[in-house]
Amino acid sequence: MLLIHCPYCEQDLPELEFAYAGEAHIARPADPSKLTDEEWRDFLFIRTNPKGVHFERWRHVNGCARFFNAVRETVGDKFLATYRADEPRPDISSLTGDAK
Amino acid sequence: MTSYRLQGRGRVDHGKPVNFTFDGKTYQGLAGDTLASALLANGVHLMGRSFKYHRPRGVVSAGSDEPNALMGTRRGPGRFEPNTRATIQEIREGLEAASQNRWPSLAFDMGAINDNLGSLFSAGFYYKTFMWPRAFWDRVYEPVIRNAAGLGVSPTEPDADSYASRFAHVDVLVVGAGPAGLAAALAAGRSGASVMLVDENAEVGGTLLSEPTVVIDGQPAWDWLAATVAELDGLANVQVMPRTTAIGYYHQNLVGLAQRLTDHLAAPPEGAPRERMWKVRAKEVVLAQGALEKPLVFDGNDRPGVMLASAAQTYLNRYGVKVGDRPAIVTAHDSAWHAAFDLAGAGAKPVVIVDMRASVDPALTDRAHALGIEALLGRTVTGTAGRLRVTSLRVNRMEGGKAGEPRDIGCDAVLMCGGWTPCLHLFSHTQGKLAWDEALQVYLPGRKTEAVQIAGAGRGLWSIAASLGDGANAGAAAARDVGLEAEAPVFGVAADRTGSGITLKELPTDRDPAKAKAFIDFQNDVTAKDIRLAVREGMRSIEHVKRYTTNGMATDQGKMSNINGLMIASDALGKAPPQVGLTTFRPPYSPTTFGTFAGYHQDATFEVTRKTPIDPWAEANGAVFEPVALWRRAWFFPKPGEDMHAAVGRECRGARASVGIFDASTLGKIEVVGPDAVTFMERMYTNPWAKLGVGRCRYGLLLGEDGFIRDDGVIGRIAEDRFHVTTTTGGAARVLNMMEDYLQTEWPDLKVWLTSTTEQWAVVALQGPNARKLLEPFVEGLDISAEAFPHMAVAECTVAGFPARLFRVSFTGELGFEVNVPARHGRALWETLWQAGQQYDICPYGTETMHVLRAEKGYIIVGQDTDGTLTPGDAGLTWAIGKAKPDFVGKRSLTRPDMVAKGRKQLVGLLTEDPKVVLQEGAQIVADPAQPKPMTMIGHVTSSYWSDALGRSIAMAVVVDGRERDGQTLHIPMPGGTITAKVVKSTAFLDPENRRLSA
Numbered sequence A: 001m002l003l004i005h006c007p008y009c010e011q012d013l014p015e016l017e018f019a020y021a022g023e024a025h026i027a028r029p030a031d032p033s034k035l036t037d038e039e040w041r042d043f044l045f046i047r048t049n050p051k052g053v054h055f056e057r058w059r060h061v062n063g064c065a066r067f068f069n070a071v072r073e074t075v076g077d078k079f080l081a082t083y084r085a086d087e088p089r090p091d092i093s094s095l096t097g098d099a100k
Numbered sequence B: 001m002t003s004y005r006l007q008g009r010g011r012v013d014h015g016k017p018v019n020f021t022f023d024g025k026t027y028q029g030l031a032g033d034t035l036a037s038a039l040l041a042n043g044v045h046l047m048g049r050s051f052k053y054h055r056p057r058g059v060v061s062a063g064s065d066e067p068n069a070l071m072g073t074r075r076g077p078g079r080f081e082p083n084t085r086a087t088i089q090e091i092r093e094g095l096e097a098a099s100q101n102r103w104p105s106l107a108f109d110m111g112a113i114n115d116n117l118g119s120l121f122s123a124g125f126y127y128k129t130f131m132w133p134r135a136f137w138d139r140v141y142e143p144v145i146r147n148a149a150g151l152g153v154s155p156t157e158p159d160a161d162s163y164a165s166r167f168a169h170v171d172v173l174v175v176g177a178g179p180a181g182l183a184a185a186l187a188a189g190r191s192g193a194s195v196m197l198v199d200e201n202a203e204v205g206g207t208l209l210s211e212p213t214v215v216i217d218g219q220p221a222w223d224w225l226a227a228t229v230a231e232l233d234g235l236a237n238v239q240v241m242p243r244t245t246a247i248g249y250y251h252q253n254l255v256g257l258a259q260r261l262t263d264h265l266a267a268p269p270e271g272a273p274r275e276r277m278w279k280v281r282a283k284e285v286v287l288a289q290g291a292l293e294k295p296l297v298f299d300g301n302d303r304p305g306v307m308l309a310s311a312a313q314t315y316l317n318r319y320g321v322k323v324g325d326r327p328a329i330v331t332a333h334d335s336a337w338h339a340a341f342d343l344a345g346a347g348a349k350p351v352v353i354v355d356m357r358a359s360v361d362p363a364l365t366d367r368a369h370a371l372g373i374e375a376l377l378g379r380t381v382t383g384t385a386g387r388l389r390v391t392s393l394r395v396n397r398m399e400g401g402k403a404g405e406p407r408d409i410g411c412d413a414v415l416m417c418g419g420w421t422p423c424l425h426l427f428s429h430t431q432g433k434l435a436w437d438e439a440l441q442v443y444l445p446g447r448k449t450e451a452v453q454i455a456g457a458g459r460g461l462w463s464i465a466a467s468l469g470d471g472a473n474a475g476a477a478a479a480r481d482v483g484l485e486a487e488a489p490v491f492g493v494a495a496d497r498t499g500s501g502i503t504l505k506e507l508p509t510d511r512d513p514a515k516a517k518a519f520i521d522f523q524n525d526v527t528a529k530d531i532r533l534a535v536r537e538g539m540r541s542i543e544h545v546k547r548y549t550t551n552g553m554a555t556d557q558g559k560m561s562n563i564n565g566l567m568i569a570s571d572a573l574g575k576a577p578p579q580v581g582l583t584t585f586r587p588p589y590s591p592t593t594f595g596t597f598a599g600y601h602q603d604a605t606f607e608v609t610r611k612t613p614i615d616p617w618a619e620a621n622g623a624v625f626e627p628v629a630l631w632r633r634a635w636f637f638p639k640p641g642e643d644m645h646a647a648v649g650r651e652c653r654g655a656r657a658s659v660g661i662f663d664a665s666t667l668g669k670i671e672v673v674g675p676d677a678v679t680f681m682e683r684m685y686t687n688p689w690a691k692l693g694v695g696r697c698r699y700g701l702l703l704g705e706d707g708f709i710r711d712d713g714v715i716g717r718i719a720e721d722r723f724h725v726t727t728t729t730g731g732a733a734r735v736l737n738m739m740e741d742y743l744q745t746e747w748p749d750l751k752v753w754l755t756s757t758t759e760q761w762a763v764v765a766l767q768g769p770n771a772r773k774l775l776e777p778f779v780e781g782l783d784i785s786a787e788a789f790p791h792m793a794v795a796e797c798t799v800a801g802f803p804a805r806l807f808r809v810s811f812t813g814e815l816g817f818e819v820n821v822p823a824r825h826g827r828a829l830w831e832t833l834w835q836a837g838q839q840y841d842i843c844p845y846g847t848e849t850m851h852v853l854r855a856e857k858g859y860i861i862v863g864q865d866t867d868g869t870l871t872p873g874d875a876g877l878t879w880a881i882g883k884a885k886p887d888f889v890g891k892r893s894l895t896r897p898d899m900v901a902k903g904r905k906q907l908v909g910l911l912t913e914d915p916k917v918v919l920q921e922g923a924q925i926v927a928d929p930a931q932p933k934p935m936t937m938i939g940h941v942t943s944s945y946w947s948d949a950l951g952r953s954i955a956m957a958v959v960v961d962g963r964e965r966d967g968q969t970l971h972i973p974m975p976g977g978t979i980t981a982k983v984v985k986s987t988a989f990l991d992p993e994n995r996r997l998s999a
């Protein structure tokens, strides 16, 4: 059971309080009617599913109920960072220590 | 006492006899015995039958790695456990144990015929034997497999015990209380760190319990142990927990511990939990789990009386039990020599020490000669004899790498040692890498992923001196890592028995290796030739070899078999062991009861049952209940003598003829409030909301972004900036989550607040032509006449003196009202209306009648008539879409090519040709019943009821291009014959003009 840092509660809390909510930084298009079928398909279904660093959404559902974003390394299953939903994607190299 | 118990020896209490039974026979052991040691003291070696071949088996080990001595243990009704390890279970007065996997008796077992059918059960037999013919599956293979599968029998009664769970946070968790673990706990404990020291055995001490002759700091091992335990017990910051198995090592140093609390007690305290699950979050973990001894792999190495040398040493020194009078020792490691010496010192007469190595430390052979034990070097072992107990050993000289002339040596026990495997199961749980050590021929811990130290034999350190020192260093390092000052204590050790050895594959034989039963995995009956066969048949990965042969897949998780299997597989593959790799260890470390995992989550605390404020009335009035999501809802209210069919028919008539009363409190309710509430509703739901007046309601349809129906419900506009949203009973939490998601992450600029109000409101529905007449006298502050308060009106008012939100809505097709009052008034409102309703023969109805009434009107239930693949178009709900709206959740998906293509399943009505036949919900529909099997299924029945109002059955179904099939006859093949039914485009079976609900 992971400990997850809620960026709103500012505490490390057990995974039981949280729910995963899919990949992060996939904004709903402002005007979906302008999208081609392929673009809309990509928005709906196509996800990166990386082996390694993944930007993803979590919800502190049994706590403050806020949605937030997280950077998780999927091989070792470790959180590198969590941040508020309105904050930009953090720089990976600063989190993993490799400046590549 | 028998001749196998040595007076005054061991840590058992010779003054405290304990009686227990095994297979119905009473035996006596001593306090401190395990089941295995007590049986051995009685001369009983035969303790079980193997899984596949039903071969007679004796105890092999003295610990949790035991593959053979698994028993059913019982303590009265509801307290039966299969597969209890006799090597771990302590005896207690009255303990009942029974052997497993045998019929009719342990000594004579019919299943042993499998032993002669070995060729049928070779590697991959699951995959080969049960392939064909197809028809054999149902009648032969499956019953046979089910009958043979699994060791032991499942308990048949509910578990009468209770279980506990607890969280703990410590600086340092030490797993294993042998020399390394004790030293680590001392070092960390003295630094002031909070320390938890756990050990799976009944007593801490590990190897020291079996090695009393070692001297530590000038004290005999057991005196040093007592002093150390006393010091640890005296430290308030240290908790020592025997009988506690670390079962799993999870992320961020969370370790699961299963603690056995009462299984060793003759009379547990009333109400005491049987086991407790600890979830320990440790800043630092020290793994000091020691090493596991490997068997040697030779024909007949599974005969009762053949066991690990270290086990014999443990039975002797810890339990005062001699496993035999004339043991033979076969070994590839120095450690077994000491077992022989200890046995000789205790009065046994070891007949021979057979070492696979051509030369050993002369000190060992000298000692053997001095004790009169024959020592044979550079030999191989090629067989054993004896039916239910070993009687002789077949030993061959090695000549030019081949087994030469054999010699039979009589014995009553064979003590084997194939070297040692560092126990790294928990380390593997953390995805820690294992590194092959070429010199030691073992896997050692490599790269770490957690804040963990491995100490002692787990790092390939075989001596007690080295383990003590290593443990002390690990404990001190752990304490320093949590910011404390710590020093590693230094220990002076004398009479230590350091040893070394070699790692082997199966032993060479002069006999036909294809006939040899040289076991690797005793519990799953996997032999050396099975591994070689798997490789010959194309298995290359060790994971495939494991699954094909089932090696290491028994309940001991390959504790004994893993490395032997790997050595043989890598030899067969012609690769070095690290190139072949090791299978993955997974939690739990040893079998753990379901009760321990469940903890307090039993019965009512396993899953809550949600009840409405009106539930007690329903219970008092004879309701039959059904679960709906977590709710318990009144299903129907049978009168004396009525079955469900009769009760539902009466309830339907009651509602349609006069007035029915229904508890609708479980409906999900969400209050959507704020200046941007209407904008939010416009974006979330398909329907238009901007023009919905205050005081009006609308049916709302919610889609996912993929365009499929997610939920629906009536939504009332209470004020310009306030909506009362209802959802399906099961969908409330999901809908709120979805709304929150969009509000928080897509449209954070909207000023909207969402509140779950499901449990704030009790909802009483009155449905039927007399609903208004009944309700009107109780309503204050509102005119509810047909003109002033039409269908789909909502208003705040007072009902029966309670503040209320009154909806004029109908899920039955009748004139209907839903009265929402604060939950605490729900029961009183219900009783008031119930009393007043007597003059109208008011009829309480349950969810079944609600379903029938709505189906007669063709109203769908999301989740029953839809399944997550239906669009509004498929469900015939395009009227609920706000055509002029530029966007709403799911809108764009409705024009994707596949969503508008032909061939989609559409919701239609189905009327059976025989009106008396009620279709089965879920039944598949075909167009042509004469087509060959497998038939093309074009849809299925989603709802089906007997309609009292229509005097016939009705059904709803999703069917490919269903609406185009209006009037077509379709077929529903059932086991009793094919049913024919006609498609009707409209699902409104009753009053399609809606005259009744507009009354």
Ligand SMILES: [Zn+2]
Pocket: A006, A007, A008, A009, A010, A060, A063, A064, A065, A066
């Ligand atoms: Zn939070």
